[in-house]
Amino acid sequence: MMLLAAAEEPQPIHQIAHRSGLSLTAARRDIDRLVRLGSVERRESPADRRVKLVSITPTGLKVIDQHLEPRRRALRIFVEHRPERNVQTFLSALRPWAADDCFTAGPSVARSQPPPTEQKEVHVHHSR
Numbered sequence: 001m002m003l004l005a006a007a008e009e010p011q012p013i014h015q016i017a018h019r020s021g022l023s024l025t026a027a028r029r030d031i032d033r034l035v036r037l038g039s040v041e042r043r044e045s046p047a048d049r050r051v052k053l054v055s056i057t058p059t060g061l062k063v064i065d066q067h068l069e070p071r072r073r074a075l076r077i078f079v080e081h082r083p084e085r086n087v088q089t090f091l092s093a094l095r096p097w098a099a100d101d102c103f104t105a106g107p108s109v110a111r112s113q114p115p116p117t118e119q120k121e122v123h124v125h126h127s128r
Contacts, residue, residue: 001039001060010053012045039063 003019004011017027031054034040039060045051056064079087 001034001056001064004040004054004056005061005064007055010041010043010055012051012053013042014051016054034060 003016013027013031014024016022016031017024020027022030031040031042035042037059038057040054041057042052042054045053079090082090
């Protein structure tokens with residue numbers, strides 16, 4: 001689901017399988033389950049009806065947000081108790097990881113994040 005949330009357009013199942021390290025059979029099975037749950041949507045490619053394209057749904061984005069929120073909260077708590085110079089060192093160490101495609105949040109995920117709080121904000125810039 002994270003791969004689909006980061007994608008700018010629907011993805012073919014074979015590409016999802018490749019990027020996630022799953023066999024095509026396992027990817028299809030997982031996608032079937034996510035379709036039944038309403039987390040993703042699958043449709044034929046207009047260019048090639050044999051290719052099935054998969055995209056994240058608003059329900060899927062909500063699931064991702066619910067999964068990530070405890071981690072965001074823990075990170076905010078961790079950061080707010082550190083001196084600013086340590087926070088900057090920490091963020092510098094995270095930037096190479098955040099630049100990796102598998103951690104890049106698409107615009108939909110970014111919109112689903114909670115509004116800023118009074119706590120220290122953690123800004124990690126993603127590059128594509």
